[in-house]
Amino acid sequence: MSLLLVKRFGLLLLISLFMAALVLAQPVFAQDPPGPSPDGFNTIEDKAWEAGTLGPGSEAVVQEIYVEDNDDNDSLLTVTSAIIDNMGEATPEYIAKVEVSASTEVVEEFDKKGEASVDSFPVKIDISSFDVADNGSAKVRIKVFIADQVTSSGTLQLQTTLVHNEGSSIGIRRTATDGVAEKVQKSSDKPQIATFNRGTWWVDANDNGTWDGPGRHGYKSQRLRQRQQPSGSCRLR
Ligand SMILES: [Ca+2]
Ligand SMILES: [Ca+2]
Ligand SMILES: [Ca+2]
16 A cells, blocks of 8 residues: 555545544534523513602602513522612712512512611612512512702612522522613702792792792882792791
8 A cells, every 4th residue: 555545544534533523523512502590580670660850858669670580490589688779970868768669479569678778879778578489570669768958969870689599599699770760859959939928929030039029010029038948948138
């Protein structure tokens, strides 16, 4: 056998081995890909809740989140805490309290699960009695209570992390960011449209910051000076 033939035979052998390896490898590639991780809520979705503008002393739900379990195990899920951060620029001093409530397929009414006062963001809220059945779902609502005095406006866009267990998996975290931010309005933004003094009603007819009273030619400016007090009331100059 010539050297050329030996080389050709060797090359053919190599190609055959490579093809055989490819064929043998096929069953591995053909296997089903691994499914999604069964750990925790398999779906978490922010519902873009829109509460509009929040004035001093008001309270409102600002975020709703939908969570769902969907996997092959049959484990119960238990939410143990919520960690709430603010992506907006409203400072924590103007948020008095944050409250978490939830409804499930078992208990459809929203039920309070925990609350915390806000000293800084993020704020951690311990959650109690919040179980979601295997392959069940729940809605979670975050309500904020605005402080009575707000001296600078800002936006509130919550980012909520639900810390939960599923079977033997502990401390799983899923996060949802509020799709629609809310505005926190400062106290002096609240317009006062009229005040009663000297037996008559006064209004700021020309919007110049002073109360106008009735005169011979209709309402006249500069009769009563508006002075904002901390409570929002007015008094005579
Ligand atoms: Ca799961
Ligand atoms: Ca919102
Ligand atoms: Ca499951």
